Amino acid sequence: MRALVLGFLLIIGCDASTDRSTSWSYIHASIVRPSCTSSACHSKLGSQAGVDLSTPDAAYLLLTGRGCDAPDVAGSPPGNFVRPGHPEASKLVYLLRGEGGSVMPPDAPLPDAEIEIIERWILEGAACD
Amino acid sequence: MRLSWLALVVGVAIALAAAPAAAYPQFQPALGWARCSACHFSPAGGGLLNDVGRDEAGGTLSGRGDGKFLHGAVELPSWIQLGGDVRMALLGKQLAGRDPTLLAFPMQADTYTRIAAGPISLNITLGLNGAARGRVAGASPLTYLASRQHYVMYESESATVRAGRFFPVFGVRTQDHTAYPRRYLDQSTLDEPYALEVGVNGASWEGYIAGFVGNPIPSTGSGAKATGATAYYERRFGNSIVAGNARFAMTADDRRGLLGAIGKHWLEKPGLMLIGELDLQRQSFTGGGTTRLQILGFAQVTKMIMPGYMIGATVQRWDSDLSLGGASRNALQLDLQWFPYAHVELHLLTRLEATGDDATHPNRLALLQLHYYL
Numbered sequence: 001m002r003a004l005v006l007g008f009l010l011i012i013g014c015d016a017s018t019d020r021s022t023s024w025s026y027i028h029a030s031i032v033r034p035s036c037t038s039s040a041c042h043s044k045l046g047s048q049a050g051v052d053l054s055t056p057d058a059a060y061l062l063l064t065g066r067g068c069d070a071p072d073v074a075g076s077p078p079g080n081f082v083r084p085g086h087p088e089a090s091k092l093v094y095l096l097r098g099e100g101g102s103v104m105p106p107d108a109p110l111p112d113a114e115i116e117i118i119e120r121w122i123l124e125g126a127a128c129d
Numbered sequence: 130m131r132l133s134w135l136a137l138v139v140g141v142a143i144a145l146a147a148a149p150a151a152a153y154p155q156f157q158p159a160l161g162w163a164r165c166s167a168c169h170f171s172p173a174g175g176g177l178l179n180d181v182g183r184d185e186a187g188g189t190l191s192g193r194g195d196g197k198f199l200h201g202a203v204e205l206p207s208w209i210q211l212g213g214d215v216r217m218a219l220l221g222k223q224l225a226g227r228d229p230t231l232l233a234f235p236m237q238a239d240t241y242t243r244i245a246a247g248p249i250s251l252n253i254t255l256g257l258n259g260a261a262r263g264r265v266a267g268a269s270p271l272t273y274l275a276s277r278q279h280y281v282m283y284e285s286e287s288a289t290v291r292a293g294r295f296f297p298v299f300g301v302r303t304q305d306h307t308a309y310p311r312r313y314l315d316q317s318t319l320d321e322p323y324a325l326e327v328g329v330n331g332a333s334w335e336g337y338i339a340g341f342v343g344n345p346i347p348s349t350g351s352g353a354k355a356t357g358a359t360a361y362y363e364r365r366f367g368n369s370i371v372a373g374n375a376r377f378a379m380t381a382d383d384r385r386g387l388l389g390a391i392g393k394h395w396l397e398k399p400g401l402m403l404i405g406e407l408d409l410q411r412q413s414f415t416g417g418g419t420t421r422l423q424i425l426g427f428a429q430v431t432k433m434i435m436p437g438y439m440i441g442a443t444v445q446r447w448d449s450d451l452s453l454g455g456a457s458r459n460a461l462q463l464d465l466q467w468f469p470y471a472h473v474e475l476h477l478l479t480r481l482e483a484t485g486d487d488a489t490h491p492n493r494l495a496l497l498q499l500h501y502y503l
Contacts, residue, residue, distance in 0.1 A: 015452045015453050016453075017453060025415070025417075025418075026418035029382040029383040029414055034449070038317055039258070039317070039318045039320070045319070098227065107307075110484070111484050112455055112485050113450075113455040113456045114449075114456060
């Protein structure tokens with residue numbers, strides 16, 4: 001398996017997380033949806049801790065405290081989990097890295113490469129794009 | 130006495146909660162059966178056992194007891210079949226660098242009903258949702274109920290047609306919903322889509338195509354809510370089975386196309402069952418962003434060391450973005466399964482799982498599962 005994977009890497013090259021898009025639609029479809037929205041967790045059905053991340057709009061509203069269609073007003077109150085521009089002060093990052101308490105996802109934490117993409121999204125303003 | 134004990138089990142089944150049921154694909158070639166539907170009513174395997182499956186479960190696998198419904202105490206008329214699955218779990222896990230945790234929870238409580246009239250049957254699974262995690266305060270009681278599968282099926286000697294909610298025939302179809310082919314390919318708990326599937330089969334082959342749409346009822350499922358199609362073709366050569374997979378799935382946000390291969394081989398002399406799956410998936414995004422190539426690998430060896438005792442080892446890999454370094458998950462798993470009596474299974478699953486490229490600090494998991502099928 002390792003040889004096969006290395007063969008693929010030789011063919012397609014190897015990127016860094018900085019080569020990946022930081023658009024919210026990309027992050028939701030590539031990281032949040034496959035890792036966080038299983039039935040017992042943050043699906044509409046499970047809604048653990050009242051958190052439904054099943055759709056990009058619902059997840060964005062919950063994480064940032066503002067809707068996708070809401071104007072991006074400077075100084076607008078941050079959501080509970082994301083403080084735009086400040087990954088180091090965002091609860092979401094603490095949860096993903098398991099710093100100071102529980103870790104998310106609790107069964108299979110995200111690889112660093114995926115957490116870094118989310119941190120860059122926050123650093124660049126956490127836009128809903 | 131026996132009936133009161135069974136009534137207690139049924140009561141527990143109704144009171145508790147659920148995870149998905151599926152097949153034990155190790156048994157298929159090892160027991161000499163051509164296809165999953167030799168032992169299950171569903172062509173994909175899993176769920177309700179037919180008479181052959183009940184005989185095998187009671188006789189060949191456990192070696193003791195009667196595998197029939199209610200242990201043979203009641204003979205049902207041929208037009209109706211009933212059954213169920215109950216699983217209780219004790220889970221211990223330790224994430225890298227963190228304290229271990231221990232959790233006991235009801236994992237599955239499903240009842241199965243099949244009503245047949247000639248070649249047409251109505252198949253319904255009704256149960257309770259799993260309860261590995263707590264409920265939201267004030268949640269509607271309806272959210273505790275789950276019907277993973279409900280479909281109408283036509284079947285003849287050489288063809289099946291199914292319409293309703295079910296997993297189309299695809300992949301290795303292991304009973305473990307946390308196995309990577311299920312967890313990462315939209316086949317986890319309550320991910321069943323609504324589908325129309327057509328299957329045809331010959332003496333040494335079977336093929337299926339299906340179209341599906343995401344479950345439109347939010348309170349009864351999860352997953353990607355994708356719309357798409359699957360194709361599966363399997364051919365048998367003596368003790369070997371070779372199959373090909375294809376899947377296309379799309380949501381408002383992405384498109385995924387998958388090609389894969391499955392192999393099973395029964396090594397008769399040492400009594401080893403080998404199963405492997407390898408899938409390559411391409412995911413593109415409607416909103417822009419780098420198209421990703423993904424790979425899933427699953428390899429398992431299983432041995433029935435004596436009637437009623439089965440051991441297995443599995444390695445799995447899921448790389449969600451092949452060209453992005455450090456985006457993989459890798460797992461090494463050991464299983465011990467004991468079938469002490471017909472209808473009863475004790476399963477100990479242990480797993481080391483590494484996230485990213487760091488294999489030196491794996492997460493550890495041990496799951497002890499008591500399973501009773503009705």
